[in-house]
Amino acid sequence: MFRRAVLPAERVEPAGPYLPARLRLERLFKDHHQSVWRTLRRRGLTPEVAADVTQQAFLIAAERLDDIVPGSERAFLMATALRLALSSSRRERRLELAEDMDLHPFRGRDPTDARASIDLLDSILARIDPTLVEVFVLFELEEMSSPEIAKLLEIPVGTIASRLRRAREAFRSVAERMERVMRRENQGS
Amino acid sequence: MRDPERLTSSNGLSDLERELLEAGKNETMPAALREQMERALGFSGAAPGGGHARARVEAATGV
Numbered sequence: 001m002f003r004r005a006v007l008p009a010e011r012v013e014p015a016g017p018y019l020p021a022r023l024r025l026e027r028l029f030k031d032h033h034q035s036v037w038r039t040l041r042r043r044g045l046t047p048e049v050a051a052d053v054t055q056q057a058f059l060i061a062a063e064r065l066d067d068i069v070p071g072s073e074r075a076f077l078m079a080t081a082l083r084l085a086l087s088s089s090r091r092e093r094r095l096e097l098a099e100d101m102d103l104h105p106f107r108g109r110d111p112t113d114a115r116a117s118i119d120l121l122d123s124i125l126a127r128i129d130p131t132l133v134e135v136f137v138l139f140e141l142e143e144m145s146s147p148e149i150a151k152l153l154e155i156p157v158g159t160i161a162s163r164l165r166r167a168r169e170a171f172r173s174v175a176e177r178m179e180r181v182m183r184r185e186n187q188g189s
Numbered sequence: 190m191r192d193p194e195r196l197t198s199s200n201g202l203s204d205l206e207r208e209l210l211e212a213g214k215n216e217t218m219p220a221a222l223r224e225q226m227e228r229a230l231g232f233s234g235a236a237p238g239g240g241h242a243r244a245r246v247e248a249a250t251g252v
Contacts, residue, residue, distance in 0.1 A: 140195055168196060
């Protein structure tokens with residue numbers, strides 16, 4: 001079960017351009033590893049595979065540290081991690097769920113159980129177009145700005161706004177359907 | 190163009206929607222995985238291990 005307070009180490013501060021490479025990398029890790037890992041998790045990767053891809057992203061960051069503009073570290077890491085996830089067959093590990101809203105694993109779900117909430121969230125996201133999920137996760141969960149996401153994904157800000165709108169509609173529609181089914185099942189049990 | 194308000198800051202979300210979004214925002218990497226990664230990358234305070242990754246980091250950062 002994962003419960004979390006916002007850790008001081010996750011505060012995002014731009015790394016100084018003259019920090020020694022090792023120190024800068026350690027700071028990047030402290031500031032961003034959770035965010036990168038979480039984003040990969042929402043793409044349907046298991047905790048272990050997401051950690052593996054996160055590590056690869058930091059290795060690439062270590063090798064390209066001089067090319068990373070201070071202040072754009074998170075975008076660099078996110079873009080690298082998402083590309084790695086996309087280019088690997090790990091995508092296939094996305095949850096495959098039946099279209100008939102099989103909610104069996106969520107019957108009698110305890111709303112205070114964070115693990116169960118995460119599983120339910122992922123099962124909703126797995127039903128939404130991945131290009132919409134990407135924007136939704138970066139904006140709603142990782143709280144990146146639209147211009148930052150646009151730069152990271154190399155698409156216009158207007159496209160981000162449109163994808164976000166569609167992603168929200170899809171999320172709310174699937175969540176509402178799930179809520180209805182769960183309510184019905186709970187009443188029936 | 191101004192960013193819209195985040196869903197979690199807006200009214201009109203159902204309890205379930207809010208609960209799921211908060212859970213998604215707050216998930217953290219299990220400590221064991223984080224420590225494994227720190228070891229592999231050779232960060233300070235981590236016990237030795239993960240030689241290959243550490244060697245790549247050392248070569249890249251010159252330490």
